[in-house]
Amino acid sequence: MITLRILQKSATFLSALFIIIAGVLYYHNYNKQSAAGKDALQVEDYINAVNDMYILQLNVVGNKRLFQLTKRDSVLQQMYSDRTIFRSLAKELRNIWESADDSIVFADWMDINEQRFAQIDVHISWTRTLPNNEAISKINDDVVKTIYFTRKISLGYNAINTRLKEQAQKIRLLRAELASNNGIYLVGLIFVNLVLLLLSNWATSKAAALKSQQYMDQLSIQQLAIKERKFRGIFNSTLHFICFLDTEGVLKEVNETALQFAGLIQNDVVGKKFWDCYWWQMNTETKDKLKKAFETALGGETVTYEVAVWDKDKNEVTILFNLKPLTDDSGRILAVLSEGQPIQDIVDARKAIALKNLELEHFAATAAHDLKEPLRMISGFMTLMKKNYSYNLDEKANQYIDYAVDGAKRMDMLITDILEYTKLGSAGVQKQKIDTGKLLSEIILLFHPIMEEKKARVEWDHLPVIQGQLTAIRLLFNNLISNALKYQQEGLPPIVHINCTAFENEYRFSITDNGIGIPPEQAEKVFDMFKRLHGRGQYSGTGMGLATCKKIVELHGGKIWVRPSVQGTGSSFYFTIPK
Structure with a gap:
């Protein structure tokens, strides 16, 4: 019994000694790990601060542009406030770098940002003191320097972020090493925890758990605050008008750009039906169209259209407007995003171009008419001369008269073709649905006399309905079919086959004939203006037909080409029209 008691006392003593040693080692390692954890959090704060600085300088640039549009002092005040915060953060971060190289990189980045701010001050001075057009011209002339600053700032930001992340990685590796060391003291930890469990009361444990949870909650709030600050910076510095609407059409949030454009404050519009807000009060048609667009967006579609709205002085300003549904992971619509981009300058330019x-x-x-008038006189009087005086003229003289009449007619045709070519696209491509099969039936009726004469056949398979400019597409088919019938092989009736293949984004048409064909070396040249592969004595024409076809196809966003062929094996023309 005495021996057993001695052994028990010895075991108790050894256990206590082991607990103390393990506890000391664990405590020492724990302190190191805690310090590393604090360092990691500190570096994360530095990374977030640099990110905030980058967002702030973007805000400064955005507010400069907004001031150019609105001339509002409140915009400048916000810009100067952002610059002050930027410089304050820079001051805090100047002494955090581990090496001289890192410090130099940060100093260089700060220097280029300050140069950009100085440029912005000059631009603001021009905007304040010069006429609008002159100020815009000078700012545009300064674009090379602007691009240089933007690129340098972006590169510097990436370099600083990289260096900070390298520091964070080193700390993470240290923490991993310390965490692995804790495994060595596993037994000691178990004993220490048992002792702590016995010696500590539940209140202390609960307090520690609560403190830990409070720390984590505080960290989450800080991270959310940083994200919110970034979102606000972008949301309010963009030149677009942005609003968030609930599924009832009530405006829940609006950015400063949209408010300043209309001279409003948040309380003027937040909580109201979107179509009852100031921007849309121009007329009932504008409001009704917005309501219908909102219903479409609630159905899951994005709606985009141009619309005129009121600015702060009740001037009509055209914007490119869209409504986009915002959904959760299951596809349920949570809200609708409204976005508007002022395009009045584009609309005015479009009208000026149309005019x-x-x-x-x-x-x-008028020029074509005036050019044709002398040709008509030449042709008319030459014809009268031949009619009335041909018996007094020899064969050579009559031949010269025929040359003159033929030349006048060809010049008349050339002027007509050039006029049609220049008209293409002048008013834009106003697209409509075109049943190409029905259109071909109409075109073939015009070729009926020549097809009867040549015993020609024109065939086609089922052809699609496309989107295009009717007059231009008619001219396109007309020219290609005309060429296929014209360039026939001697003694062989023309056969023309028209086909279409549908692809994902386009239709590809082909027009194949059994005519004389086109040599490979001429395949690209045939689409040049005034290009003729044969003499006028063989085939009539002006050399404008295929050039016109090329322009029509390109105006529709497609391509046209010819497959080269051996002489006498026919030719195949292909062109694409986007869906």
Whole structure:
């Protein structure tokens, strides 16, 4: 019994000694790990601070552009406030770098940002003091420097982020090493925890758990605050008008750009039905169209259209407007995003171009008429001369008269073709649905006399309905079929086959004939203006037909080409029209 008691006392003593040693070792390792954890959190804070600085400089640039549009002092105040915060963060981060190289990289990045700020101050001065057009011109002339600053700032930001992440990686490796060392003290930890469990009361344990949870909650709140700050910076500095609507059409949130455009504050619009807000009060048609677009968006579709809205002075300003449904993972619509982009300058330019094109069309038509008038006189008087005096003229003189009449007619045709070519696309491509099978039936009726004469056949399979400009597509088929019938092999009736293959994004048409064919070396040249592969004595024409076809196809966003062939084996023309 005495021996057993001695052994028990010895075991108790050894256990206590082991607990103390293990506890000391664990405590020492724990302190190191805690320090590494604090360092890791600190580096994460540095990374977040640099990210905030990058967002702030983007805000400064965005507010500069917004000031150019609105001339509002409140925009400048926000810009200067962002710059102050940027410099304050920079001051805090100047002394955190482990090496001189890292410090230099950060200093260089700060220097390029300050140069960008100085450039912005100059641009603001121009905007304040110069006429609008002159200020915009000078700012545009300064674009090379702007691009240089933007690129350098982006590269510097990436370099600093990389270096900070390398520091964070080193700390993570240290923590992993320390964590692995804890395995060595596993037995000691078990004993220590048992002792702590026996010696500590439940209140202390609960307090520690609560403190840990509070720390984690605080960390999550800080991270959310950083994300919110980044979102706000982008949300309010963009030049687009952005609103969030609930599924009832009530405006829940709106950015500063949209408010400043209309001279409003948050309380003027938040909580109201979107179509009852100031922007849409121009007329009932505008409001009704918005309501219908919102219903479409609630059905899961994104709606985009151009619409005129009111600015702060009740001027009509055209915006490119869209409504996009926002869904959860299951596809349920949670809200609708509204976005508008002012495009009044584009609309005005479009109108000016249309007016210029109309003037050019009138000029071209007048010029063509004036150019044709002398040709008609030449042709008419030469014809009368031959009719009334041919018996007094020898064969050579009559031949010269025929040359003159033929030349006048060809010049008349050439002027007509050039006029048609210049008209293409002048008013834009106003697309509509075209049943190409039905269109071909109409075109073939025009070729009926020549097809009867040549005993020609024109065949086609089922052809699709496409989107295109009717007059242009008609001219495209007309020219290609005309060439297929014209360039026939001697003694062989023309056979023309028209086919279409549907692909994912386009239709590919082919027009194949059994005519004389096109040599490979001429395959690219046939689409050039005034290009003729044969003399006028063999085949009539102006050399404008295929050039016109190429322009029509390209105006529709497609391509046209010819498959080269051996002489006498026919030719195949292909062109694509987007769906």
